[in-house]
Amino acid sequence: MKYILILLQIGFIYLMSAQDTLKTTQKSTKEVVITDKKKEGANIIGKEVIDQCELGKLACCNLAESFENSNTVDVVYSDGVMGGREIQMLGLNGMYSQQLWEGLPYHRGLTQKLGLELVPGIWIENIGVNKGIGSVANGFENISGQINIDFKRPRTTEKLIVNGYISEVAKSDFNFITGLKLSERLATNFFGHTSFSRIKFDNNHDNFIDMPLFWNFNFMNKWHYIGKNGFVLNAAVQVAKNDVKAGELSNHHFTPNPYIINQNTEELQLMLKTAWDINSEKSRSFALTYRFNLATQDGNYGKNIINSKQVFGNVMAIYQSNVFNDHHLFKMGYSYHMDLLDENIGALDFTKREHINGIFIENTYNSPNKDLKIITGIRGDLHNELGFFISPRVDVTFSPSDNHTLKLTSGLGFRTPAMLSEMQGFLISNRNVQIPGSLEAEKAWNSGFVYRFNYKLFNRFKSSFEASYFMTLFQNQLIFNVEEPQLLTASYLKDNSKAQNIQFENIIYFNDFINLKLSYRSDYTTAIFNGEKKMVPLIKTDKFLANLSMNSSNQKWRWSNTILLNGPSRIPNTGNVMPQNSPWFAMWHSQINFIPSEKFDIYIGAENIFNYMQQNRIVSWQNSADSRFDGGMIWGPMDGRRIYIGAKFLIK
Numbered sequence: 001m002k003y004i005l006i007l008l009q010i011g012f013i014y015l016m017s018a019q020d021t022l023k024t025t026q027k028s029t030k031e032v033v034i035t036d037k038k039k040e041g042a043n044i045i046g047k048e049v050i051d052q053c054e055l056g057k058l059a060c061c062n063l064a065e066s067f068e069n070s071n072t073v074d075v076v077y078s079d080g081v082m083g084g085r086e087i088q089m090l091g092l093n094g095m096y097s098q099q100l101w102e103g104l105p106y107h108r109g110l111t112q113k114l115g116l117e118l119v120p121g122i123w124i125e126n127i128g129v130n131k132g133i134g135s136v137a138n139g140f141e142n143i144s145g146q147i148n149i150d151f152k153r154p155r156t157t158e159k160l161i162v163n164g165y166i167s168e169v170a171k172s173d174f175n176f177i178t179g180l181k182l183s184e185r186l187a188t189n190f191f192g193h194t195s196f197s198r199i200k201f202d203n204n205h206d207n208f209i210d211m212p213l214f215w216n217f218n219f220m221n222k223w224h225y226i227g228k229n230g231f232v233l234n235a236a237v238q239v240a241k242n243d244v245k246a247g248e249l250s251n252h253h254f255t256p257n258p259y260i261i262n263q264n265t266e267e268l269q270l271m272l273k274t275a276w277d278i279n280s281e282k283s284r285s286f287a288l289t290y291r292f293n294l295a296t297q298d299g300n301y302g303k304n305i306i307n308s309k310q311v312f313g314n315v316m317a318i319y320q321s322n323v324f325n326d327h328h329l330f331k332m333g334y335s336y337h338m339d340l341l342d343e344n345i346g347a348l349d350f351t352k353r354e355h356i357n358g359i360f361i362e363n364t365y366n367s368p369n370k371d372l373k374i375i376t377g378i379r380g381d382l383h384n385e386l387g388f389f390i391s392p393r394v395d396v397t398f399s400p401s402d403n404h405t406l407k408l409t410s411g412l413g414f415r416t417p418a419m420l421s422e423m424q425g426f427l428i429s430n431r432n433v434q435i436p437g438s439l440e441a442e443k444a445w446n447s448g449f450v451y452r453f454n455y456k457l458f459n460r461f462k463s464s465f466e467a468s469y470f471m472t473l474f475q476n477q478l479i480f481n482v483e484e485p486q487l488l489t490a491s492y493l494k495d496n497s498k499a500q501n502i503q504f505e506n507i508i509y510f511n512d513f514i515n516l517k518l519s520y521r522s523d524y525t526t527a528i529f530n531g532e533k534k535m536v537p538l539i540k541t542d543k544f545l546a547n548l549s550m551n552s553s554n555q556k557w558r559w560s561n562t563i564l565l566n567g568p569s570r571i572p573n574t575g576n577v578m579p580q581n582s583p584w585f586a587m588w589h590s591q592i593n594f595i596p597s598e599k600f601d602i603y604i605g606a607e608n609i610f611n612y613m614q615q616n617r618i619v620s621w622q623n624s625a626d627s628r629f630d631g632g633m634i635w636g637p638m639d640g641r642r643i644y645i646g647a648k649f650l651i652k
Contacts, residue, residue: 099149100138162175169211188222462508523541574633
């Protein structure tokens with residue numbers, strides 16, 4: 001199958017070159033037009049937009065697989081048994097970046113990590129990845145960045161989309177979307193999704209399933225209503241269920257009972273937005289938004305029983321207007337945040353009862369010639385247990401010409417942890433666990449700059465270069481200390497942890513059909529462990545990315561290749577079982593799309609073509625009852641080469 005894929009790619013290169021030779025200035029009436037073609041300069045400085053064109057370059061079965069062509073967001077495995085995945089951004093784990101559902105809080109707490117698996121890629125209109133602290137209107141929790149997911153909208157959704165995918169390891173994915181325009185004012189759409197994998201395999205021969213068995217179901221319904229006198233309503237409901245099973249394949253002579261994991265998660269989410277356009281000439285409007293989330297989780301990690309529940313609610317009122325003149329847009333608002341969390345895993349339990357009332361003010365200034373934009377904001381939040389917090393933020397963008405743009409941003413954010421969910425990967429072990437007896441808020445300043453330069457390479461090819469630097473300085477951070485092989489200690493660290501991120505990215509547009517993205521990222525994240533300053537473990541120091549995208553001149557064929565070169569990360573003390581640092585390793589993803597008509601998109605591809613895997617994933621895998629047993633020391637990919645084929649059918 002690998003050689004068939006390589007032959008297809010060679011044939012595709014020949015086909016593209018032939019079609020470019022035969023290209024004429026007159027379009028055929030039967031030519032297929034791809035409406036989601038990536039636009040040059042579509043990304044705002046400091047913000048990456050992953051649109052349908054980018055999502056179509058890989059299978060992107062879920063949100064976790066939607067960042068393969070992005071060097072801003074890293075999706076890594078959190079443990080070597082379940083294969084759970086989490087985000088890393090600006091050198092920090094995913095809990096410091098905010099997941100948003102069309103501007104409102106999305107997966108958090110109990111489902112912060114699992115939520116990546118519960119968002120089907122085919123549902124997504126686009127993903128906005130914002131580096132840095134973000135707007136005060138989006139809440140107090142963001143520190144390192146925001147990932148905003150826009151789902152397909154009721155008024156613009158195709159009448160029907162059906163998508164199916166299957167890989168050589170029998171991982172299957174099926175989706176449908178349908179949209180209905182009930183009247184000129186009312187529209188709705190429905191989303192359905194299921195995916196599953198039921199085959200056990202053990203390629204590294206450690207007697208543990210390489211990838212978990214799972215089944216999930218997901219359904220969403222969205223509504224959009226345009227009323228009279230400028231009234232607009234958006235509403236949505238989403239229900240999801242995810243069952244995962246992982247662990248040892250069978251009993252063997254070292255262990256009386258095999259180590260098995262079962263994790264069952266159910267989630268209900270509701271979203272409602274109501275808005276009134278009071279005076280469009282003055283940009284005067286008022287909005288009320290509501291979010292509700294109920295999540296439950298049960299099962300077991302070995303002998304430790306899981307029984308967790310979270311109820312989350314958020315209400316926000318926001319008013320905006322041009323107060324002084326057309327160059328100033330003023331926002332003010334109120335938010336109420338409720339988080340009722342109960343986590344129980346074995347003998348460990350963590351409870352949080354939060355009621356937070358907040359107010360915020362933000363002003364956006366645009367200079368008359370539009371070369372300067374300044375956003376200043378401040379919010380104050382009163383926590384029912386921890387008191388009052390102030391979060392100032394500023395964002396300055398200066399564009400002296402069309403080819404040069406500089407952005408500066410700085411601000412303070414805070415959050416409270418979901419203790420056990422965030423240390424989940426380290427809990428898949430026999431470590432003795434110590435957690436704080438009281439709740440504290442994590443607080444950090446995040447500051448940085450982004451510079452973009454548009455130019456022509458060799459005075460011929462349109463190109464864009466972007467460089468960024470961000471630093472996060474923690475005033476208080478929850479640290480998970482795994483420096484001793486049999487101990488996990490969670491404790492708060494004052495003023496002694498920070499993260500630095502440098503990224504360079506260059507995109508070259510050779511013509512309308514071929515572009516090349518080259519990117520390099522460096523992360524330097526440190527904290528104090530046992531009285532000594534060290535790199536935070538299991539965070540890569542370097543990453544190179546190269547993506548070559550090619551479309552045929554008639555847009556019927558597309559080919560995407562991504563090469564990733566991953567740098568080392570520090571591995572904590574495992575009793576000489578693993579080295580001190582992980583090695584450099586490379587990965588290659590490739591996909592070919594054939595679009596015979598506007599109704600069909602057929603694709604074949606492969607992930608991790610080099611078939612690189614972390615072989616030694618579990619410390620003391622020979623005996624899961626051993627006190628040194630540990631599945632949390634994961635730094636590389638768990639699944640090997642995966643060849644897949646899929647098809648999408650749509651009616652516009």
